[in-house]
Amino acid sequence: MDPSILTWTNGTPGSTNLQRLVPRSTASNTTIRASIGTSQAGTVLVHVVDATDAPSSGNNAPKSWSLGNSIVPPNDPGLTVFGGGNYGITDPTYQFTPHVSGNRWVFRLGEISHRYAQGINSAWGGGPVRQNLPVGNVLPFPIGAGIQTTQQAYDTARSDLDTSGLANTGFGPSRTRYWVQTITQNHETEHVNRFYSATFWQQEMNAFETYLETNAATAKDFNCFSPSWADANTAKSTIQSTVLDAEMAARHGRANDRELLDSEVETHRITNPQYVPIYSAIPNPLAPQINVGGILPSTVRRGDSNKYLEIYGLYLDASPSVAVSGTGVTVMIEYVGKYQVNVKYSVSTDAPLGQRTLTLTTAYGTSGQPITVSN
Amino acid sequence: MRFLLFFILCLVATAPAVEPYDFWSDKRIAESFTARLEKLGYSSLDTWNLVWVLHEGRTDAATAAAYLLAQPGSNQDLAKKELHLELTRWRDPVLAMYAGGALATLGSCEWTEVAVARLEEAGETEQIGIAREMARCKDFRGWPWVKHHLVSKTSVDVVFGSALSASDHFEMMDTGKGRRFSMAAELAELLDAVAPERRVQVQRSLEKVQGDTWRGKPNYDRLPTLPEKK
Numbered sequence: 001m002d003p004s005i006l007t008w009t010n011g012t013p014g015s016t017n018l019q020r021l022v023p024r025s026t027a028s029n030t031t032i033r034a035s036i037g038t039s040q041a042g043t044v045l046v047h048v049v050d051a052t053d054a055p056s057s058g059n060n061a062p063k064s065w066s067l068g069n070s071i072v073p074p075n076d077p078g079l080t081v082f083g084g085g086n087y088g089i090t091d092p093t094y095q096f097t098p099h100v101s102g103n104r105w106v107f108r109l110g111e112i113s114h115r116y117a118q119g120i121n122s123a124w125g126g127g128p129v130r131q132n133l134p135v136g137n138v139l140p141f142p143i144g145a146g147i148q149t150t151q152q153a154y155d156t157a158r159s160d161l162d163t164s165g166l167a168n169t170g171f172g173p174s175r176t177r178y179w180v181q182t183i184t185q186n187h188e189t190e191h192v193n194r195f196y197s198a199t200f201w202q203q204e205m206n207a208f209e210t211y212l213e214t215n216a217a218t219a220k221d222f223n224c225f226s227p228s229w230a231d232a233n234t235a236k237s238t239i240q241s242t243v244l245d246a247e248m249a250a251r252h253g254r255a256n257d258r259e260l261l262d263s264e265v266e267t268h269r270i271t272n273p274q275y276v277p278i279y280s281a282i283p284n285p286l287a288p289q290i291n292v293g294g295i296l297p298s299t300v301r302r303g304d305s306n307k308y309l310e311i312y313g314l315y316l317d318a319s320p321s322v323a324v325s326g327t328g329v330t331v332m333i334e335y336v337g338k339y340q341v342n343v344k345y346s347v348s349t350d351a352p353l354g355q356r357t358l359t360l361t362t363a364y365g366t367s368g369q370p371i372t373v374s375n
Numbered sequence: 376m377r378f379l380l381f382f383i384l385c386l387v388a389t390a391p392a393v394e395p396y397d398f399w400s401d402k403r404i405a406e407s408f409t410a411r412l413e414k415l416g417y418s419s420l421d422t423w424n425l426v427w428v429l430h431e432g433r434t435d436a437a438t439a440a441a442y443l444l445a446q447p448g449s450n451q452d453l454a455k456k457e458l459h460l461e462l463t464r465w466r467d468p469v470l471a472m473y474a475g476g477a478l479a480t481l482g483s484c485e486w487t488e489v490a491v492a493r494l495e496e497a498g499e500t501e502q503i504g505i506a507r508e509m510a511r512c513k514d515f516r517g518w519p520w521v522k523h524h525l526v527s528k529t530s531v532d533v534v535f536g537s538a539l540s541a542s543d544h545f546e547m548m549d550t551g552k553g554r555r556f557s558m559a560a561e562l563a564e565l566l567d568a569v570a571p572e573r574r575v576q577v578q579r580s581l582e583k584v585q586g587d588t589w590r591g592k593p594n595y596d597r598l599p600t601l602p603e604k605k
Contacts, residue, residue: 084410167579168543170396199500199533253411253435257469258500260404261476261507264396265543266536269576 009033011046022046027231029224047224051232054099054106057213059206061109065196068115077130077175078120078188082195083252087117091252092205094244096212098232105220105235109209114201114252116192120184130179133157136281144177154283155364161279163272170264173275183274190267195259204255208248217243287365289314293339295358299372300329302349308334309343309371311360316341318362325357329373347373395543399480405446408439422450426457429474437461438473445477455483462486468497472504476511484512491516499524499534507541515548515556522561525577526568539576546584559584 003017011020011032022030027050035041069088073079081089095110123129128145136157140150147153160178172187195201212218218239223229228238293312300307309331311322317338322331328351335342341360351373359368398404412420415436417428420443428440441461444454455478462474463486471490478486487509494502494517503524506517524530524538548556562581569577 084407084414168395168540168583170398194533197531197533199531250433250435253438254469257435257438257473258504261398261472261504262537262540264398265540266533269536269540 005036007035009035022048024048026050045224047222049100049222049231051098051100051105054101054108057108057210059209061111061209063112063202063205065114065116065192065201067118069117071117071119072121073119073124074121075125076121077124077172077179078184079118080188080191080195081117082114082256089115089117091245091249094208094212094248096236096240096244098236098239100222100232101219103222105222105229105232105239107212107218107236107239109212112205112208114196118188118192120181120188122179122181128177130160130175130177131157132181133161133178133278133282134180134182136161136278137283141283142178147177151286154285157282158279158284161275161282163275163279166268166272168265168269170268172268172272180275180278183271186274187267187271190270191263194263194266195255200259201252201255204251204258208251211247211251212244284365286315286318286362288316288318288320288360288362288367290316290358290360290367290369295369295371298370299374300345300347301374302328302347302351302353304345304347306344306346309345309358311341311343311358312339313360313367314339315362315364316360318364320360320362322361323359324371325359326352326373328352329356331358399442399445399476405443408442411439412436412443422453425449426453429457429461432466434467434470437467437470441470441473441477445480451481455481459483459486463489465489465493468493468501468505471497472501472508475505475508479508479511484514487512487514487516494520499530500537503534503537503541507544510541510544510546513548515545518545518556518561521545522565525565525573528570535573539580542580543583 006017008017008020009032010030011022013019014021020032020034022028022032026048028048030046030048031043032046033041033043071079071081071087081087083089083091092112092114094112096107097110099106099108122132131142131144133142141153141157143150143153144156147156156176157178160175161173161180163173166173172184220229220235220239222235227234229235290311290313292314296310296312300309317336320333320336320341322333322341322343324331324345328348329345331343331345333341334344353373353375355370355372357368358371359366361367409420412428415433417424417436422444425440425444429437429444431437441458443449444458458474458478458481462471462478465471471493475486475490478484490505490509491514494505497505502517502520506521509515509517521538521541524534525542530538542558542562545556545558545561547558559581562577562584565577566574566581
């Protein structure tokens with residue numbers, strides 16, 4: 001065919017008249033028409049798309065989280081909010097880029113970031129303002145709201161920070177007048193550590209990245225006639241509004257659902273033991289003090305029956321009870337004085353030999369002293 | 376004032392010493408799941424509508440619906456039937472964990488027969504969670520998975536902690552033929568098996584096993600062994 005018989009519409013001349021060019025410098029849709037005379041013609045629509053090839057996919061986009069809003073929780077000593085719109089906290093935001101692969105749009109994640117809300121409040125539940133007690137034995141000891149005496153302050157602080165019996169329950173100590181601000185904050189921090197861990201949030205965000213980059217739902221054919229898929233920015237906007245935002249909400253919610261069931265038990269498991277040294281250091285001057293007086297006799301014998309022990313010390317008379325560790329020794333209080341408690345005891349003939357602990361408990365605490373079982 | 380948080384993690388203020396925290400009766404969780412469904416456009420949340428949400432296919436909505444179906448005020452007979460149906464479909468292990476937990480809360484435990492056969496295919500935290508809900512139904516057969524994550528040197532702290540929390544729900548259970556599953560025996564065995572830095576936590580759990588004085592070798596008739604990974 002003689003190329004000179006072709007007449008072109010649109011485009012620019014190529015190296016021969018069989019060739020027609022469109023510029024690649026800007027995105028365009030150009031209809032090229034080749035005519036022979038007036039009776040024969042053909043057209044082709046050439047799309048120039050402003051897009052780049054996609055880099056390789058993988059769970060390698062940065063994923064970060066940070067404190068967004070500081071809050072004052074009204075009903076709890078501490079609160080961390082990961083979503084839902086309250087306190088201005090929403091689903092994670094993400095950056096991604098559109099690319100072309102073959103005749104399809106594909107997308108690559110740039111980064112994910114999320115902001116949570118968190119705060120602690122010493123006056124939760126309508127107050128009172130709790131006294132901060134970062135160290136158990138301070139002088140002068142802070143007097144909590146409504147407390148009259150130092151002894152009441154000690155007792156209240158001990159009760160408020162007592163975690164005995166709370167192991168694995170999902171509860172923290174009561175903190176009615178005293179709290180430890182740093183531990184309350186630590187607890188909320190543990191919620192953050194746990195939620196955003198590789199086991200929960202990061203795992204779900206990696207799944208989101210895989211979805212965004214490789215799932216068939218996000219690989220859309222380029223279509224210059226569609227208002228949704230004709231150019232990169234529109235395709236990006238379309239995939240975000242129709243697919244990705246919902247997927248992100250579902251993934252973020254799923255991280256929550258997976259993490260939530262154990263959350264309180266696990267975070268208290270970590271932070272409750274932090275109270276123990278502070279609790280133990282709170283002075284307790286009215287606790288029984290056997291050690292200043294001792295126990296007579298301090299050795300009991302197998303076969304002893306209804307004999308007497310005398311316990312001497314201080315602060316012994318506040319509803320005392322007494323016990324001996326191990327088996328074979330029974331004890332019963334016969335007399336209670338301010339500085340002396342008399343105990344009737346019996347020792348079975350087969351009681352295990354050796355040292356035991358005699359424990360005297362009053363309303364103010366417990367004291368133990370060694371006592372020996374011999375033949 | 377209505378508490379409309381989508382989801383909340385907070386420090387609980389008061390501490391009844393004997394009654395542990397109950398996720399399934401925490402009103403704040405119910406409120407957060409209600410808020411989630413409202414945000415997704417579900418306005419009426421009676422039992423029939425919750426059932427519809429449960430089966431609709433959107434997992435994050437279905438988990439919320441499962442939780443709410445276990446709350447007082449739902450039509451319990453209908454809830455049990457539909458939760459069991461959903462669990463039988465086993466569309467998603469997270470949803471199965473919530474459906475199973477809801478059924479356990481409602482006192483319906485036939486579902487554990489379905490779950491025990493599907494545990495292997497669940498992710499590690501879902502294995503633990505489903506086993507925990509099975510334990511609430513007095514079915515100890517999820518224990519091998521929990522035990523696996525307690526003993527495994529590759530369990531990260533979060534997974535180990537979840538497994539330890541789950542172990543709190545296991546207790547001495549009759550296993551038939553005069554045999555029993557002894558949690559105390561299991562934990563005593565675990566003391567020697569877990570990483571040294573984790574023994575204190577296992578010891579703490581061991582001290583909480585009430586009324587189970589068995590400390591010898593496990594004396595259940597036969598505990599399923601952990602399936603080999605294919």
